[in-house]
Every structure is written in C-alpha cells, then in structure tokens.
Amino acid sequence: MAAEQITDDNFDEAIAGDTPVVVDFWAEWCGPCKQMAPHLDAVADELSGQIKVAKLNVDDNPMAASKFGVRGLPTLMLFKDGKVASTHLGAMSKQRISDWIKENA
Template identity: 55%
Template structure:
C-alpha cells in the first residue's frame, strides 16, 4: 500500500474519520528534506500498511490544513488517532528514528 495523497477537502474523511492511525506528512515540491524522507515514508506505508495509513498533503496546494494545525516548518509529520493529533515531529529523520517514534506511539 502506497502513501495517500490528501487535500484540504479530503482531510476530514481521510484523516479525522479514519479507523486506523494516520501519519500525515506536510510537504512541498521545493523542499529538499521532504524529498529525502519521501522514499522512507513509502517503505513504511508498504511495511506497516495494516497498522497505519500514511498520507501526504502538499502545503502549497492545500494551505488551510497546515495553517489549522500550526505547521511552521516542513517536513512536519503528525500522528492522528481517533480524529486527534497525538504526536508531531518536524524535520527529516532516518527510517530507524521514524520507526522508533511510531513505536513510542504504539504503532510500529
């Protein structure tokens, strides 16, 4: 299962109403660290597909959602469970650190 592309319009249905936890990656085309972390997120989506949904939202195409959640820098990753943001990380990180973060949140 690959990462899901989401928008301001689909955010509520895809994230807030999801039955499974969702990791939302706030990114932009011009962001180097965002491009670094993209293949790692794809790997996680493949490996953890039944435990978590991994969604990407382009902050330039969909500016309302990042504004609503106070995104200041990218990449910003937020974990949502049962419609609530439960944890946040800013900046690119290696796969091991991402897995550790998900583990701390009882996902990986």
C-alpha cells in the same frame, strides 16, 4: 501500500477512523521532504494494516497546514481517532520514522 495524496477537501475524512494516520506535511521545493519521501513510503509498506500514511502538499493545500499550526517542513503528525497524538518537525531516517510511529501509535 504507499502513502496516499490528500487535500484540504478530504483531510478530515483521511484522518478519521480506527487506524492511526501519519500525515506528511511537505512541499515540492523542500529538499528534506524529498529526501524523506522514500523512507516514509517504505514504512507505509512495512506497517500496512497497522497505520495509514498520507501526504499533504502545503503549497496546494494551505488550510490544513494552517489549522494544525505547521510552521516548518517536513512536519509529520500522527492522528488517532481524528486527533493529533504526536508531531515531529524535520527529516528522519527510515528507522527513526518507524520507531516514532511505534512509540506513539
């Protein structure tokens, strides 16, 4: 299951629940964000059922990014029980994304 697009309006609902959720804070103009997107989709497929992956465009949805103090892109946040469990700033390889999730989920 590929990453789902979320918005400020459904953010709280998207991170709620028993399944850990990785939120990718990204922007259309961000080169590293675009470079990392296929890796994130691949990890979402590999870990389907164990985690959810959601993408939030910060230009279209600035409130959630502001609420969680996102200062650079791409920023990945792992939410457990609706709370931030881990944050990573900057692009990562597919293997590193997978390792980061497994270390923190």
